[in-house]
Amino acid sequence: MGLLNIRNLTVKFATATGSFTAVDGIDVTVDKGEVLAIVGESGSGKSVSMLAVMGLLPDTATITADEMTYDGRDISKLSKAERRQLIGREITMIFQEPIASLNPSFTTGYQIEEVLRLNLGMSRAEARARALELFKAVGIPEPEEKLNSYPHQMSGGQCQRVMIAIAIASQPKLLIADEPTTALDVTIQKQILDLLMKLQEDYGMALILITHDMGVVAETADRVVVQYKGKKMEEADVLSLFENPQNPYTRALLSALPENATGDRLPTVSDFMALEGTK
Amino acid sequence: MSGSTPTTTPVVEGRAIVQDYHVPGSMFARAKTVRALKGVDFKVEKGKTLAIVGESGSGKSTLARVIALIDAPSGGELLIDGEKVDISARRPGPAMRSKVQMVFQNPYGSLNPRQKVGDVLMEPLIINKPEITASERRERAEAMLAKVGLMPEHFNRYPHMFSGGQRQRIAIARALMLNPSLLVLDEPVSALDLSVQAQVLNLLADLQDEFALTYVFVSHDLSVVRYIADDVMVISKGEAVEIGTREALFADPQHAYTRQLFAATPVTDVEAIRARVAKRKAAKALA
Numbered sequence: 001m002g003l004l005n006i007r008n009l010t011v012k013f014a015t016a017t018g019s020f021t022a023v024d025g026i027d028v029t030v031d032k033g034e035v036l037a038i039v040g041e042s043g044s045g046k047s048v049s050m051l052a053v054m055g056l057l058p059d060t061a062t063i064t065a066d067e068m069t070y071d072g073r074d075i076s077k078l079s080k081a082e083r084r085q086l087i088g089r090e091i092t093m094i095f096q097e098p099i100a101s102l103n104p105s106f107t108t109g110y111q112i113e114e115v116l117r118l119n120l121g122m123s124r125a126e127a128r129a130r131a132l133e134l135f136k137a138v139g140i141p142e143p144e145e146k147l148n149s150y151p152h153q154m155s156g157g158q159c160q161r162v163m164i165a166i167a168i169a170s171q172p173k174l175l176i177a178d179e180p181t182t183a184l185d186v187t188i189q190k191q192i193l194d195l196l197m198k199l200q201e202d203y204g205m206a207l208i209l210i211t212h213d214m215g216v217v218a219e220t221a222d223r224v225v226v227q228y229k230g231k232k233m234e235e236a237d238v239l240s241l242f243e244n245p246q247n248p249y250t251r252a253l254l255s256a257l258p259e260n261a262t263g264d265r266l267p268t269v270s271d272f273m274a275l276e277g278t279k
Numbered sequence: 280m281s282g283s284t285p286t287t288t289p290v291v292e293g294r295a296i297v298q299d300y301h302v303p304g305s306m307f308a309r310a311k312t313v314r315a316l317k318g319v320d321f322k323v324e325k326g327k328t329l330a331i332v333g334e335s336g337s338g339k340s341t342l343a344r345v346i347a348l349i350d351a352p353s354g355g356e357l358l359i360d361g362e363k364v365d366i367s368a369r370r371p372g373p374a375m376r377s378k379v380q381m382v383f384q385n386p387y388g389s390l391n392p393r394q395k396v397g398d399v400l401m402e403p404l405i406i407n408k409p410e411i412t413a414s415e416r417r418e419r420a421e422a423m424l425a426k427v428g429l430m431p432e433h434f435n436r437y438p439h440m441f442s443g444g445q446r447q448r449i450a451i452a453r454a455l456m457l458n459p460s461l462l463v464l465d466e467p468v469s470a471l472d473l474s475v476q477a478q479v480l481n482l483l484a485d486l487q488d489e490f491a492l493t494y495v496f497v498s499h500d501l502s503v504v505r506y507i508a509d510d511v512m513v514i515s516k517g518e519a520v521e522i523g524t525r526e527a528l529f530a531d532p533q534h535a536y537t538r539q540l541f542a543a544t545p546v547t548d549v550e551a552i553r554a555r556v557a558k559r560k561a562a563k564a565l566a
Contacts, residue, residue, distance in 0.1 A: 215547055258502040258506035261506050
């Protein structure tokens with residue numbers, strides 16, 4: 001029995017030219033303490049399915065699922081008050097653009113203390129002390145001073161650390177990270193991934209990592225779901241996926257990696273899909 | 280493969296290139312000067328690819344803009360085909376502009392949304408080669424569309440009707456309209472999906488073979504660099520910390536910063552994954 005169980009999730013958007021299916025019958029389960037990577041290219045619906053869980057989709061989206069449960073509770077049937085108890089506390093999320101995720105008008109300290117006061121009912125003094133602890137836990141240099149800094153005074157990597165501190169403030173059981181390192185330099189990416197993996201182990205929380213980067217998958221995941229055009233192509237543990245990919249799309253993605261180039265040309269996904277189609 | 284055959288004149292050569300940016304003062308801050316490039320030397324032989332690798336703020340795009348004759352450097356010398364070029368003294372004429380062209384990172388920002396693809400391609404000819412007749416311009420633009428893998432019917436469409444990969448093809452086509460000898464590519468595949476990235480890299484390799492193009496390829500992605508480069512320059516904080524052939528640099532990185540970059544780059548090697556999974560299982564069993 002997984003922590004999060006999603007069965008046959010479909011998300012449709014009403015557009016000017018008719019209905020568009022972004023997610024088409026996806027199943028996702030994640031167990032306690034597990035790292036699941038959802039990998040796909042743009043338009044694969046990898047973010048949309050998790051935004052549906054978080055209730056962050058606009059009104060134009062129609063969400064249907066046979067099952068959508070977290071810890072045995074049906075997410076789709078929760079009242080607004082119950083949903084607020086769950087989302088942002090037990091399930092939290094971080095996004096791709098750390099600087100855009102923070103409010104530019106408030107100090108980072110104010111923003112993390114707000115979460116602590118509103119979600120956990122701490123007093124101002126308690127919140128300040130806990131905020132400092134959290135800033136230390138995510139490795140922000142000079143944490144006392146940084147509590148009084150505005151987002152624009154910090155680098156992208158530091159802002160992502162602040163976002164992570166906010167996300168783990170309530171000791172969630174599930175953290176969803178949507179392309180957390182895509183906007184960051186490769187050396188900073190390594191630091192942030194190492195931090196996420198350390199926190200995941202320390203807190204025993206489940207981590208869903210949404211990414212387009214096969215390298216990130218290889219370095220973090222226990223299990224991998226590959227998505228393409230709203231459909232699940234393949235699901236496997238990380239080693240089997242890289243060692244023996246079953247689905248043609250997965251094989252195509254792996255062979256399109258420049259480091260796997262054999263000879264002068266890179267095979268492209270379209271060559272691959274065409275080739276498989278003729279078999 | 281190594282670019283160390285000094286018998287021919289390099290297509291582009293930089294000697295101690297320095298670039299300063301002046302940040303004007305404001306109510307809150309004093310004016311200051313930022314030295315973005317601290318004396319960079321390089322040269323690229325005909326038909327070769329020099330990759331410039333670095334992280335944000337390293338000065339790699341600043342260098343690309345200097346090489347593409349967009350910004351005049353504050354110091355040092357830039358030579359194109361052995362001829363010294365100083366754009367601060369005299370604007371480069373059509374002949375020089377035709378030699379050096381640039382492709383930018385973001386194909387959504389680098390194409391004018393109000394301009395049809397055909398006009399995008401014909402504009403460089405109108406400006407730099409006005410002697411070419413309208414019908415010939417059109418022929419050349421259509422031929423170039425085919426070269427980069429687009430269809431003749433795309434000629435009259437607007438950029439928003441294309442995907443990211445197709446737009447980058449259009450940007451490459453525009454850069455090639457003047458038959459340049461040197462193409463400066465600033466992160467040309469960074470905004471693209473993996474599968475589309477592979478197609479564009481293949482296209483660049485084909486075009487290089489066909490037109491004997493010389494590339495300066497700016498990237499932050501070591502796996503792309505390893506695939507496309509002949510020579511690699513690693514740049515950090517405005518200094519070229521290491522420069523060498525691809526084989527030498529990847530086999531035996533000398534500078535600490537290069538090694539740090541390599542260590543941070545995720546590996547998709549099966550043995551590495553096996554080791555990581557085993558380590559994680561052991562840690563879980565202990566807990």
